[in-house]
Amino acid sequence: MSQNVPYASPADTAVHGEYRITRAPGDERPLYRFTGRITADGSSGFAAEPGRYHIYAGWFCPWAQRTTIQRALNGLEDVVSVSYVDGRRDGRGWAFRETYGPDPVNGFTLLRDAYERTEPGFDGHISVPTLWDRRTGRVVSNDFRTIGIDLATQFGRWSNGADTYPEDLRAEIDALDARLGPAVNHGAGAAAGTGDVALAARALLLETFAELDARLATSRYLLGDRLTEADVRLWVTLVRYDVGPNHARAVNPGLAAYPHLWAYARDLYQRKPFTGTTDFAAFTEPGASVPDWHAPVERPLPA
Structure with missing residues (x-):
């Protein structure tokens, strides 16, 4: 491990316990506390701008992959940056380790740090994807349902015109x-x-x-x-x-x-x-056989 790069210690449930999601009484849904939206005109307080936003994602997570696919489909790789947390988690939540590299934006060792900086004492769900705003230094959203939609609809000036949410x-x-x-x-x-x-x-x-x-x-x-x-x-x-x-x-x-x-x-x-x-x-279970996703596709349908 480089002495100049901050990483979290290995995941250890014996020391840090299992990750727990704080929920409201009688409500089993995770608490997605941050629900800010990016808008082209900035009316939401978060204007679409190149280089302003960063996505903390996880290769293992289907909800995070929704956002990274939309980012790529709309040609926003040079507009919105992305990095990945490690796939192992203990009571501290997701963390940055050598597996996928450090946090390139803030140098956090734990994704929890981003939430704590936004809301000290944060007790909701620490999840991926998390959308971070470099300008205000805070989490905009951890609502996977809307982050991808905003990427698809609010960055028209910089996108390739894919229009995946017409x-x-x-x-x-x-x-x-x-x-x-x-x-x-x-x-x-x-x-x-x-x-x-x-x-x-x-x-x-x-x-x-x-x-x-x-x-x-x-x-x-x-x-x-x-x-x-x-x-x-x-x-x-x-x-x-x-x-x-x-x-x-x-x-x-x-x-x-x-x-x-x-x-x-x-x-x-x-x-x-x-x-x-x-x-x-x-995300492949141990011993599982991966199907041939590269097998030729014959679909006599319009392109």
């Missing part, structure tokens, strides 16, 4: 996510368990996979011939499915059981914004 499709994108979120993004993990809850989650997941397979038999993307935020939201779960919740094939034989869905997932993976933001080593 106004005419926003209602459809959000309605589809309202269905796929519980059934797939949250349901995949539940489906791998045992008991009645797992059986119900499994039935819903596989039913939804079948519906998606039928949809993608005649559609290049979820909403026609345009790649949108809906595809990003679904894909981060698909890429983890057979090496994460279904690594032991406890749910079904694999994503390849749905040929159109599997081809769609590979089609996206083989594009740089998806390939370049994916590290299978960060």
Whole structure:
């Protein structure tokens, strides 16, 4: 370890305990305390500007990958910077270690430091992605649902014009996510368990996979011939499915059981914004076999 680079000590639950999320009484949801928004005109207090914002991400995290994919899809790599926390966590929360390098913005050793600087005594959820504002020296947001949308919509002056959250499709994108979120993004993990809850989650997941397979038999993307935020939201779960919740094939034989869905997932993976933001080593269960994501894709659909 370099004497000039600050790193956290190794994760050690025996010393620091397990990570705990403080929740409101009767509410099991993590507390996403920071919900600031970036706006093109600065009306929110956080104006879209090149070089101003930094994303603290995690290679292991599907919600963080949503934001890094949007960053790449919209050509914002030189506009919004990104760095990655280590994938191991103890009671201190996520940390910066040699695995992925130090915090390049503030030199923090723990992501908690960013939250404490923003709100001393912070007792909410310390999560990735976290959006940091260099100008004000504070966390803007740790709401994964909106960070990617702001990247896709508020940086038009510097983006490549990808328009992955177009106004005419926003209602459809959000309605589809309202269905796929519980059934797939949250349901995949539940489906791998045992008991009645797992059986119900499994039935819903596989039913939804079948519906998606039928949809993608005649559609290049979820909403026609345009790649949108809906595809990003679904894909981060698909890429983890057979090496994460279904690594032991406890749910079904694999994503390849749905040929159109599997081809769609590979089609996206083989594009740089998806390939370049994916590290299978960060989320593959020990002993799991990674499917051939580089297998040729034949989809006779419009580009």
